[in-house]
Amino acid sequence: MLEKLWYLAVSAVIRNREGKVLLLKRSPDDEINPGKWDLPGGKPDPGETFDRALRREVYEETGMHVVLTEVAGAGELDLPDKRIAYLILACDVDTEEVRLSPEHDEYAWLAHGEIRDLDLAEQFVGLFAAFR
Template identity: 45%
Template sequence: MTDLPTTDALTAQDTADGIQQQVVGAVIRDGATALLLQRPVDDFRGGTWELPSGKVDPGEDLDEALRREVAEETGLSVASVSAYLGAFEYTSGSGKHTRQHTWAVSVEPGEIQLTEHDEYAWALPGEKPVSDEVLKLLARGDARDG
């Protein structure tokens, strides 16, 4: 098992760095493919493909938020968290300095149920247009699997 940074340490670093909003993301694999979700066209970064991810609620632990967001966005339950893949920063639609922390996770068997996205796809890297940050996270996940 890969050493995972504590969520307290990540949150403390975010606070020290002036991060205004934390986001959690998950790389969920099915063999060589990863689950990607397409944002609604009329939403922030509309139409883009992304990992299951979402905002951390005030006072919420990062692990708790990760499990909640995966369930809310996909209908799937996180079975285990296997690796911390890293973080990237961006300015949110509301102008907040945001940092997304992403982990490799496995999920319990189940049917995907979308509530916040238009489509989903199990895709190989490069099959769907994703941000450079997501491509890097997927590559880190591949390196850990290999």
């Protein structure tokens, strides 16, 4: 049996001034987690640091510039063909203007208690379980 390859990914818990968190809903035809709510993020490019990768991914997916504040969590996702290790970083922004990429078709700024009602991507269920 072949061993699955591991990949690294970064995701952002973006908070606005009121402490609400930005969640993005994946497009229904997206390859990964179609129609699920998730956090902005993705894989670092070769030689790219985690912080630079996260800033780039957040900008590509939302048009926002973020300030990284702390590590919010980590996790892993076991897919049929690969495994992904996630580093989740908390970020602050000074705007709520979001420009969505084609990967997502909806966004919401939500209080922690509102997140429990969403159909979350599997890798983020544990992160938000404490808010249920």
